[in-house]
Amino acid sequence: MLDANLKQQLAAYLQNITQPIELVASLDDGAKSVEMNTLLEEIAALSDKVSVVRKDDDKRKPSFMIRRAGTDIGVRFAGLPMGHEFTSLVLALLQVGGHPSKAAQDVIEQVKALDGDFEFETYFSLSCQNCPDVVQALNLMAVLNPRIKHTAIDGALFKGEVDERKVMAVPTVFLNGEPFASGRMELEQIVAKIDTGAAARAAEKIKGKAPFDVLVVGGGPGGAAAAIYAARKGIRVGVAAERFGGQVLDTMGIENFISVQHTEGPKLAAQLEQHVKEYDVDIMNLQKAEKLIPARVPGGLHEVRLENGASLKARTVVLATGARWRQMNVPGENDYRNKGxxxxxxxxxxxxxxxxxxxxxxxxxxxxxxxxxxxxxxxxxxxxxxxxxxxxxxxxxxxxxxxxxxxxxxxxxxxxxxxxxxxxxxxxxxxxxxxxxxxxxxxxxxxxGLVPNTEWLKDAVALSPRGEIEVDHRGETSQPGILAAGDCTTVPYKQIVIAMGEGSKAALSAFDYLIRTVPAEETQAA
The missing domain is CATH 3.50.50.60 (FAD/NAD(P)-binding domain)
Structure with a gap:
């Protein structure tokens, strides 16, 4: 099943395994079981720390568990994790085998501390670009905490089960047999959903932050570019994002990003975040802004209130909140969302x-x-x-x-x-x-089409009849010190490359404003 090039790459990855793992197969006489057995044997042949065990006792066939030998630590795949899910398979092999995750240490500790028994089941499709993030997050949680279990299920292979449980969108997650979530979710989002005190702790942490020179609201291409350009000026920069990556995370193939012949949305989003993290930028993910209060005097501090009750202050703000899919707004649409x-x-x-x-x-x-x-x-x-x-x-x-x-x-x-x-x-x-x-x-x-994410800005900056933030050629809004960029603005042609350019421009305009404007506290002191 794996070509020579893929085997070579996988063999190199498997060298990072530090603890023996078993591929525990549950098979029947079907063609997919034959394919799965071939895949598992090919993987085992690439490392002396990997072995195949046949144990036909799982209710789903074909399926297999990646288990750390001599323990209950492991994850299960019901179906062949190829296509978009091949990366999920590789990461599961590494993490069950003892290779550390690159997730933030505070999130890792939060997962380890979760108290309760959590059995997750995720239905995915091999063509879904949003599914791997959910599968990989839950797999990691199962590796970190022995009271968390996870099975990733190919919905196309277990069609009867999908129909019985009325799964009509992927990824769809069940927790302890009950519907838990549908749609793309990151590790932090899943943890926050089951850790009831997480939002309050995050709010308290944010409340103690000093004012920023530039605060970027939004983590899509425009927001990421703004953060990088601002940080390179050596000033204090923060990013508050509802989900880092924005709508790019929902994009399948990208073939018009200049100099990159082809990439996929989730991959580009991960690269954007990694690039931002190379600079001294305070990234506050999973933070939804609900109100913008412009500074009352020139050089004063703008305030962004968050949904969790905390507030952030900054001398300049770059609004890069992007857009979302437009709905039909007809009776029944919301009632049957993810149900058809x-x-x-x-x-x-x-x-x-x-x-x-x-x-x-x-x-x-x-x-x-x-x-x-x-x-x-x-x-x-x-x-x-x-x-x-x-x-x-x-x-x-x-x-x-x-x-x-x-x-x-x-x-x-x-x-x-x-x-x-x-x-x-x-x-x-x-x-x-x-x-x-x-x-x-x-x-x-x-x-x-799209609708801009600007409802929370109606009383703060000038908006067009379509709800877009009105900006000039410098990315400036109707409020001094407040800039905007990307799909949420009146700039035409909603494209990734344009959002990046506009985000960069907004950051440069913000820096220009900073060096030409005396802070209000200095004016008062004089």
């Missing part, structure tokens, strides 16, 4: 194999999603509000060539229908005749 209503075709598409779905939106994202889904599902209906599709001509030609795709234009989706547990249909209005139509289906993929 989805926003990531790459992640959740495999769960709808052989079913009927709709894609809402006729731009590039919508047409690309329809093309992608057409190779998986039984039938795709693409619904576009305008009288014609807005996607590139080459994409439209490809879409038109697919036999299991229907295109409906001049249509307004009016309602998502379901049976209380999952989507069963949607209704739309023909904008030419005002007639209502109903389409029976099992999935709806919404691809209608």
């Amino acid at each position: 209503v989805a926003y990531c075709p790459h992640c959740d598409g495999p769960l709808f194999k052989g079913k009927r779905v709709a894609v809402i939106g006729g731009g590039n994202s919508g047409v690309e999603a329809a093309i992608d889904l057409a190779g998986i599902v039984a039938h795709v209906t693409l619904i576009e509000f305008d009288s014609q599709l807005r996607a590139d001509a080459v994409l439209q030609r490809k879409l038109a060539s697919l036999p299991n795709v229907k295109i409906i234009t001049s249509a307004l989706t009016t309602e998502v229908l379901g049976d209380g547990e999952k989507v069963t249909a949607l209704t739309y209005k023909d904008r030419n005749s005002d007639d209502l139509h109903q389409i029976e289906l099992e999935g709806i993929f919404v691809q209608i």
Whole structure:
């Protein structure tokens, strides 16, 4: 299963194992079990510290446990962890084998101190770019704390189980048999969700921080660039981010980032964070801003209040809060979110194999999603509000060539229908005749653009009618000392490379403001 190059790389990684591990296989007579056995034998042949043990006692077959020999420490994979999950497999081998994690030491200690019995189950798909972060976080927790168990399950391989548990989005996590979370989560988020005192402790820690010269709000490409450019000036810089990486974490393939021919969102996000950490930047992750209070006097301190009750102060602020997927805002959409209503075709598409779905939106994202889904599902209906599709001509030609795709234009989706547990249909209005139509289906993929994350700024800085932060050519907002960059601003073309450039510009403008403005306390003293 592994080619020569991959075997060579894996053998090099396995040299970092310090404690013997066993690959405990639970197999049947199926083809996937044969593949799994081949994979495990190939891995074991690469290191004398790895052995294969056959023990067909797990309820899921094929599955295998990576177990530290002579202990109960280990993690289990139900299915073949290839594709995006191959990295999860490699990390699990290393960490169960005693190789230390690169996670922050305070988070590691927090996991070790968790009191309780936690049995996690994560359903993933091999095409999901968000799943590995969740799988890897829970695997690490299981290695660090013997009272935590984790099984990663390939939803496509255990379809009956997925249907029985009504899993309609990945990653979906169950804790002790009950739904726990759905969607991408980082280690810190998972720990905070089960450690009830974590938010209060974080708030207390933040309250004691001295004012920053530059405070960046947002950890996407724009925020990361702003932090790096500001830190290189040798000033005090902080970053408060709801999730470091921002919407890039939800991006599949990136092929237009200049000088990098191809990368993936989660990989780029990790590289951004690592680059920021090379500088003296105070990163405060999992912190959602809820109010901005501009300085009352020139050179004064701006205040950013956080959702946890803490506040941060700074002489300048760079707003880089990005944007999120736009919703249809029709009855039933929120009721059936992750129950048939989805926003990531790459992640959740495999769960709808052989079913009927709709894609809402006729731009590039919508047409690309329809093309992608057409190779998986039984039938795709693409619904576009305008009288014609807005996607590139080459994409439209490809879409038109697919036999299991229907295109409906001049249509307004009016309602998502379901049976209380999952989507069963949607209704739309023909904008030419005002007639209502109903389409029976099992999935709806919404691809209608972005909305800026600026609701919390309405009374602080000037916003456009679309909710974007109004900025000038220097990235300055309507408030002196407050800059903005990226997808949350009026700058056109929401692209990663543009956000990075704008973030860099905003940081330079912030530094220019700092060196030209006398701090309010010095003015008062004079």
